[in-house]
Amino acid sequence: MSTRAITGDQWVVLRVPISGEGVTAEVAAFAARRQLRYDLGDDGTLRITDPESARVIVTVRWKTLPPQVPRTLGFQLPSAAAVDVLIDPGPGLAAGRIAAALHDALSGRALAYTDGELEGIRAAMPLLERYSAARPAFDNWALIFRDHYLEHSTGFVLAMERAGIPAEWIFALDKGDRTWNRERVHATFQARGYRSDVLDNTAVNLPHAHGDELARVGADIDAFLDAAHTAGRRVLVVDDGGLLARGYGAIGAPRTADAALELTVSGIKRIAAAGPLAIPVLNLARSQVKSRLGYREIADSCMRRLQALLPDRKLIGRQVLLLGYGTLGSRLAAQLRGLGCRVVVVDSDLPALIDAAESGFTTYRTAGQALAATSPFIVVGTTGERALSDADLDLLPDGLVLAPFATRDFCALTENAVHRGGASDIPGVGMRFALDRGRRVTLLGNGRSMNLFEADSIPNEGYDAYRAGTFIAAASLCADPGRVPAGLHTAPADDAIAEAGLWSAYYDLYAAQGKGAVRPPTVPAPRLADLPAPVPF
Structure with missing residues (x-):
């Protein structure tokens, strides 16, 4: 919400996806509330007096x-109505x-996804739609969901609500990356009655x-857990x-969830550091569906984002240093x-380094x-840990580009x-750092996963299988957590x-090939009534 006034010389123009009649109704309701x-007026001007x-x-x-470009x-189709206010x-x-x-009131109407947009997200995730019918497995459960605020995340949480978890028992937490439509996801969750907040990865990694x-x-999470347990609900x-690194799954913790699904390798590392678990946790980070399908889509999103942030640079034929194999x-x-x-590869894990060497890449043990x-044009980070030391910074050539695809690779x-x-900010691109000896290096994004920097990352269809797999695993665990x-x-x-x-x-x-094969949804996505019926399991 706004914390300061708009002064007379600061009139603002707001674009909202509603009709002029909708604007009039919203202004009238706002005036009545106050x-x-x-x-x-006869000229169509609205005045609050x-x-x-x-x-x-x-x-x-x-x-x-x-007609406006899609949001x-x-x-x-047809494109949503829009007005400038x-x-x-x-x-x-x-x-x-x-x-x-x-x-703020009009922004709330502007930010939340429209019904048509939500239907489009659902229809672009046909596998998740196929499995997410209401089912007894989620009776008397509450959900805490923490992930990036992306469209496919929105689709997943809506599927959990559709499957039987009431909106008032859903608490969503954003991981803090500057994803493209994070404000829209937050507004949509709030409009549906979910709790929505931020638990930033940086805060988890650097709690002091x-x-x-x-x-x-933490106080809000504690209150949600207490309320759910008092109401006879278990918490997934x-x-x-x-959250698990913060102790909500640990032996001896004052409060714990009842079951969990872990989504990322960095999360696995945090869990290991937090100590023994008191609850069952399913490892989706190392699941077959993420390893075989999800990471292909993640890698593709990384490449597309790299090229989008460097549209004027030549990549073909250039030397790239890749940290982490x-x-x-x-x-x-x-x-x-x-x-x-x-491509030159660095990895501290010798089996991985040998794999890279035997795949034909030039390899080194350390950055x-x-x-x-070597003289790389770009250094790509994928380790999720401190990949460049202070001493390594002295070796960076002038004009180098740093491309982080995991958190903390370039935390030096x-x-x-x-x-x-x-450092100097480069809006929409990243930061320029001045080093000694007149050297300058450009960090794409904000030092975190740059495929999530002001982007929505993976296509909804591309992550559909992984989200569907996560839903299936959740239903299986909640049906019989014991x-x-x-x-x-x-x-x-x-x-x-x-x-x-x-x-x-x-x-x-x-x-599948042949005339009998079931084809992916066309664009625009089909109506939900045209999608396959849910499959019981």
Whole structure:
């Protein structure tokens, strides 16, 4: 919400996806809530006035716009209506505050996904739609969901609500990345009655520096857990390790969830550092559906984002230094080589390094060795840990580009107060750091996963199978949490996904050949009534 007034010389124009009649109705309702007078002039101008003095407090004008570009990854036909709304405050601080409040009210209408947009997201995730019918497995459960605020995340949480978890028992937490439509996701969740907040990865990784933030969010999580348990509900956590690392699954913790699904490798590392678990946790980070399908889509999103942020740079034939040859790094190495880049690989894990060498890549044990022996144009980070040391920074050539696809790879720059204080922001691109000897390096994004920097990352169809697999694993765990012992487990998730027929459904939808094959949805996405019926499991 706005914390300051809009002054008379700061009139604002707001674009909202509603009709002029909708604007008029919203302004009238706003005036009524504040016991102000509302008038509609013959010229279509809306005025909010003081009922006693008749002084004009805020003047509102609007105009209808031609069809607009989609505000989601997909598009809908016909295009949604849209108008530009000019909010012009009268003189004085009080008028400015009322204008700011009206701006917030109209923004709320502008931000939340429309029904048509939500239907488009659902229809673009046909596998999730197929499995997410209401089912008894979720009776008397509550959900805490922590992940990036993306369209496919929205689709997943709506599927959990559709499957039987009431809106008032859903608590969503954003991981803090600057994803494209994060404000829209937040507004949509709130409009549906979910709790929605931020538990930033940076706060989880550096708790000593974010005590106030963690205390506030932690108090809300505690209250949600207490309320759910008092109401006789068990709590499922779908997370990347942030909550479990904070103790909500640990032996001896004052409060714990009842079951959890872990989504990321970085989360697995945080869980391991937090100590023994008191609850069953299914490891989706290492599941077959993420390893075989999800990481292909993640790697593709990384490559697309790299090229989008460097539209004027030549990549073909250039030397690239890749830090980390794990599940993501190995796929990126192959894609970069396919593009024509000369790829140099660094990994501290010798089996991974041997794999890279025997796949034909030039390899080094350390970043320092690689930087001393080569002249890369780009350094790509995929480790999720500190990948460049302070000594390595002395070896970076002038003009180098740093491309992080995991958190903290380049924290030697981003977490160093001196380096960070001298950095220059490049809006929409990243940061430029000035090093000694006149060297300058450009960090794409904000030092976190740059495929999530002001982007929506993976296509909804691309993550559909992984979200469907996560849903299936959640339903299986919630149906009988007692059958899985406390600790971290991968096999129960893989087994549930296979038994539900997801692999067959995926193949039929996207890979099968012949006239009898089931084709992927067309664009625009089909109406929900045209999608396959849910499959019981």
